[in-house]
Amino acid sequence: MISWEKLLQLMERPFYGNALQHWGLAIAVALGLFVLLKLIQAILASRLKQLNERYATDTGELLVEAVRSVRLWFLLEISLYVGSLLLALPPKTMTILNTLAIVAVLLQAALTGNALLTLVIKGYSHRRLQTDAASVTTVTTLGFLGRLGLWTIVGLLVLQNLGIDVSALVTGLGIGGIAVALAAQNILGDLFGSLAIVLDKPFVLGDFIIVGEQMGTVEKIGIKTTHLRSLAGEQIIISNADLLKSRIRNCKRMQERRIVFAIGVTYQTPPDKLAAISGLLRKVVEDQEPVRFDRAHFKGFGPSSLDFEVVYFVLSPDFNLYMDIQQKINLWLFQKFADEGIEFAYPTQTIFIEPQETDENDKPASANDTASQSKETPAKLIL
Missing domain, CATH: 3.30.70.100 (Alpha-Beta Plaits)
Known part of the structure; x- marks a missing residue:
């Protein structure tokens, strides 16, 4: 049977630059913090859900989704990092731990942003699907582009924190982006025109509008073009960029x-x-x-x-x-x-x-x- 003296001597024995008792304390702090953070997440999510069911606000839904999007591995990584601060670790090891913590924060931020953006698009689509299906398609596409941009930025930041030089990659992406923008400037103009129509709403589906010499009922608002149905019955297709450059007379309003x-x-x-x-x-x-x-x-x-x-x-x-x-x-x-x-x-x-x-x-x-x-x-x- 091990005596207390031998146990104390064993706990004071150094291991990787720290006594075993220090390792035990760091592990206990990390586990305790992990359990505490998980408990706080569960209580906060439950409370926010109850408030949202009572008041039913968009902000409440976003807060609930933000709390739910926090991953288990993120809580574990933060707990281990805090526990490691109680130890005297070599500079190289601390650098690795700091990098892992930053990468975890960046990935969690990307996941939370992606979840919130998806919730906003889903809510908009649910409200507008029956009355303005064309704008739902446009917003869904723009949401995809937004998520793509978010993950691209996070990916570059992660690579930079991992010690990879991303300046050449950013330069290449910038030059490639300029080339693509010049080659597809008409398409991009129509895309931003579609975004302006969706956000500013100069007209919606079912409105009768007059654009120059053309007139008709709005049937579809697409990413590149808007479709009108004329009084004579034929379909008139106008690019969104040209549409916004013209004076629009909305007879429905x-x-x-x-x-x-x-x-x-x-x-x-x-x-x-x-x-x-x-x-x-x-x-x-x-x-x-x-x-x-x-x-x-x-x-x-x-x-x-x-x-x-x-x-x-x-x-x-x-x-x-x-x-x-x-x-x-x-x-x-x-x-x-x-x-x-x-x-x-x-x-x-x-x-x-x-x-x-x-x-x-x-x-x-x-x-x-x-x-x-x-x-x-x-x-x-x-x-």
Whole structure:
């Protein structure tokens, strides 16, 4: 049986530069810290999950996912590193332990960032899948590029901490990236255009937009192009970069529709009836629903008509509703003007024909011609 004296002598025996009791203390501290960190992780994850179930916030989901993403090997590595600080180890060994700790932190940061990015994309896809499936595809692709960039940066940092010179690799990647960017600048322009459309949302699926001379309903917002369905039925495909360079008119977001229409009456309209026309126009517009009357004026004198201009607002963006209202106005005006004896104008020209005078010395005129010329008057011809 080993006595206490021999046991103490054994514990004080040096091993790899440290007494066995120091090794035992370091191992105990590492194990205790590992158990404590694991316990803290479990309690924190459970508590955050309960709070998130109660309040259901996006921030709560991100915090829960961040705690869950911490790996067991990371906790073990941190515990062993803290335990090693209680020992007097050679500089080379401490350098290795420091490097391993830094690499563990970098890898854990990459895993946490990857998990959070995946959660954000998953939540966005779940919310937008039914209403805007095209933007889901775009965001998923951008998420992949984001994760790729994250792991690339972490990989370079890991290599640098392992003592590998990454300057040449970074330079090569930079030159290669410039070459790829120059070769695919149109594709990258469309890609960033797609990102701008998804984030800024100048339009979404189902909106009716006008881009220059093209117009149609948005069917798809892709990574490179946006697809429209025109009124005639054909599909119009426009690159995202060209789309954002143009002025986009989004008719779907119209709150109300401003209508301007004009009518003309003949110059033979009596002044009293002419003065009453503005009132008639106001009445017929105000009788419509849902409409807000703005103005009706005798605008001016046209080449063949006395012109009136009417402005009103349809309190809805629905084009069919506007056409129904305008049709009622037109039919009412046609009937009312017929009852009041007011004539609509149409393009006409009045030509006055003057008789040509002849010299008596040039041609002798007969008695019949002379009588006829004395009775001639200017003739008026209406075309």
